[in-house]
Amino acid sequence: MKSFTTTALATLIAVGAVSAAQAEIRIGVSVAATGPAAFLGDPEAKTIEMLVEELNANGGINGEQVELIVYDDGADPNKARTFATRLVEDDEVVAIIGGSTTGTTMSIMDVAQEEGIPFISLAGAIAIIDPVREYVFKTPHTDRMACEKIFTDMQARGISKVGMISGTDGFGASMQAQCKDVAGNFGVEIVADETYGPQDADMTPQLTRIKNTDGVQALLNPGFGQGPAIVTRNVHQLGIEQPLYQSHGVASDGFIKLAGAEAAEGVRLPGTALLIAELLQEGDAQREVVQGYKAAYEAKYGESVSTFGGYAHDAFALMVDAIARAGSDDPAEIRNALEATAGLVGTTGTYTFSAQDHLGLDLSAFRMLEITNGGWSAVE
Amino acid sequence: MNMQSKWTQIAILVALIVILPVFFPSGYYYRVGALIFVNALSVVGLVILIGFAGQISLGHAGFAGIGAFSCALLPVHFGLHPAIAVLVGALLSALIAGMIGRPILRLQGYYLAVATLGFGVLMSMVLTNERELTGGPDGMRVADLGLREVLRDMGLKLSGGEFWYAMCGLVLVIGVWVALNLYNSPTGRAMRALHGSEVAARTVGIDVASKKLQAFVISAIYASVAGSLLALQNGFITPDVAGFMHSIEMVTMTVLGGVGSILGAILGAAILTLLPQVLTVFAEYEQLVLGAVMILVMIFLPRGLLPSIAAKLRGRGE
Known part of the structure; x- marks a missing residue:
């Protein structure tokens, strides 16, 4: 037992030493590859690993190879902070990508800001x-x-009265608050505001209340995970005729499967170009990037792409572009180059950063999608 | 059980805390060290509850949550200094532990485990759902303690990692000192007596209910202070800190190191904090390895790592 442990440890150290010796440009990643947010972190980690392989095979950045260091924070903010510290202090990376959830991002963010390491969040x-x-x-x-x-x-x-039903998970609750905040700007009134727990298996009571509220013209369901699929099925079962809007949190084929094509028929949600890759018109700015990523990912991993992997794809593309333009691996210069990014086409949208805007997307990045016949179509 | 002299144990601990940084290749190790100390602090509290008094709690993360969110909320809403917030949080935890402890500690074995578990889940749900107050699952920021700046003005320049390593190390030493004093005090002896046999303890005139409650309250204070330190150190906190898995982690650390041994408990905390860091290459198998370690320890070293090994070394075996 003892000798086994020693051997295992020695191997670990050896592996670490070998990979360190080849390091040129080091990029650190901390995502929730396992745990409750694995559906975010798993495609994110896979995407970046695939892109690094591709990049290195094609000669790296300005002729320098990229070494990737990936940690799995399991969506635990405490772990994320430890890994961020490790990436900066021990692995000496020049940039960090990660933070699958808002909580982990907030943790990594402080370390990155304090140590002056550019960080692109996926939350x-x-x-x-x-x-x-x-x-x-x-x-x-x-x-x-x-x-x-x-x-x-x-x-x-022409919809002005909306019944809202939101999950109490982080995503649902945050979006619920934001929607209530902006509804007035669009002449929309929230006439019903219901919530459900992330583990609930039946939302019929809440939906019945919404159904019985006077004048509801449409339903809106901020949330992700299984909740929205159950809401969609319940809406169908209750025979609610008003259109149902879901959030970008469920913009994946898995949602249609979970809710059932029949119940999901006519559901609208804002999504990225990635979901309708095949439907993108010739001449669409994102067509090449989106289809290229989708084909490569699906060929390599044999599973369909998700919006979340797309976020990681874009983060990595932004970082590589910035490092190439900075022409150095000094974190401060990479940051400056990153902020000067203009018109970089990603799977989520076209990014243009500025000193005031570190997201760099506008509403055009979202496409309004509708589920028809168990698949996606774009609403013009 | 042989509890070596109090000062030997404290000396060993202090020596380790002071000497280890010499071997740290980078600032990251200070962070890991500080985390070990924080975990060890809550585990020392659990040693008092589980090891001394023989009661179980699967909800102690709830108290860590109270401590953590006291540090986050009180400075924002009442303008309290974070250091005061740590004390208020500890007081609050003690009060709540005192209130729920009386009825809960009438239960034994599985029933006690489930009742404490219920408390932990309840705390975690409150923190998650009271979004307006706690920021919900997205968590909230925690004000800076400000002590580092004071030290800097006094000419002692420390990085964040170094400061928290020293701070948590200091609090841990104090915690261990208190626990060791308790062990040898009449109260500690009474707790250990009721651990051995409640009936016998009652017969010799020990107020069993009040001793159990004392152990519960004291361990709640430990967990609360540990939660506060974690929150202050991270500058950001989410309800995960009060989560069920965190409670389980604490008990696992306690049992791994040896429920009756304070240094053992610290060893348990160190191993289980380090393991995920060492195993990052095998991140997917981390839980598997943790489980295997636990099973092996329970089978071959049922009294926990340190006590069992110490006994073997003395040639007495199990």
Whole structure:
């Protein structure tokens, strides 16, 4: 037993030493590859690993190879902070990508900002980039933008009274607050506001209350995970005729499977171009990037791409582009180059950063999608 | 059980805390060290509850949550200094432990485990769902303690990692000192007596209910202070700190090191804090290895790592 442990430890150290010896440009990643947020972190880690392989095979950045260091924080903010410290202090990376959830991002963010290491977050909350912190950027749209996109679509359909049912998980609760905040700007009134727990198996009572509320013209369901699928099924079972809007949190094929094609028919949600890769028109700016990523990922891993992997794809592309333009591996110079990013086309949208805007996306990055015949179609 | 002299144990601990940094290749190790000390602090509290008094709690993360969120909330809402907030949090934890402890500690074995578990889950749910107050699952920021700046003005420049290593190390030493004093005090002896046999303890005139309650309250204070230190150190806190898994982690650390031994408990905390860091290469198998370690220890070293090994070394075996 003892000799086994010693051998194992020695091997570990040896592996570490060998990979360290080849290091040129080191990029650190801390995502939730396992645990409750694995559906975010797993495709994120896989995506970045694939992209690094590709990049190194093609000669790296300015002729230098990239070494990737990936840690699994299991969506635990405490672990994320430890790994961020480790990446900066011990692994001496020049940039960090990660933070699958808002909680882990907030932890990593402090370390990155304090140590002056550029960090691109993969989490949604608006608090990450507002107020702007010098070294902190992010790729996913904010939930506020999702609300705005949904309300824009409602406005176009002449909907002004909405019944909302939200999950009490971080995502759902944050989006619920943001939607209530911006609804007024689009002449939309929230006439019913119900919630459900992330583990609940039946939302019929809440939906019945919404159904019985006078004048509800549409339903909106901020949330992710299984909840929205159950809401969709319950809406169908209760025979509620009003259109149902879901959030970008469930923009994946898995959602249609979980809710069932019949119940999901006609559901609208804001999503990225990635979901409708095949449907993108010739001449669409994102077509090449989106289809390229989708094909490569699905060929390598044999599973369908997700929006979340797309966030990681964009973060990595942004970082590589910035390092190439900075022409150095000095974190401060990479940060400056990152902030000067203009018109970089990703899977989520086209990024243009500025000193005031560390997200760099606008509403056009979202596409309003509708589920028809068990698949996605774009709403024009 | 042989508790070597109090000062030997404290000397060993202090020596380790002071000497180890010499071997630290980077600032990251200070962070890991500080985490070990924080975990060890709550585990020392559990040694008092589990090892001394023989009661179990699967909800102690709830008290860590109270301590952590006291540090986050009180400075924001009442303008208290974070250092005061640590004390208020500890007081609050003690009060709550005192209130729920009386009825809960009438239960024994599985029933006690489930009742404490219920408390932990309740705390975690409150912290998660009271979004307006606690920021919900996204968590909230924690004000800086400010002591590092004071030290800097006095000419002692410490990095964040070094400061928290020293701070948590200091609090741990104090915690261990208190626990060792308790062990040899009449109260400690009474607790250990009721651990051995409640009936016998009652027969010799020990107020069993009040001793159990004391152990519960004291261990709650330990967990609360540990939670506060974690929150202050991270500058950010989410309800995860009060989560069920955190409670289990604490008990696992206690049992691994040896429930009756304070240094053993610290060893347990160190191993289980380090393991995930060493195993990052095998991140997917981390839980598997942790489980295997636990099973092996329970089978071959049922009294926990340190006491069992110490006994073997003395040639007495189990």
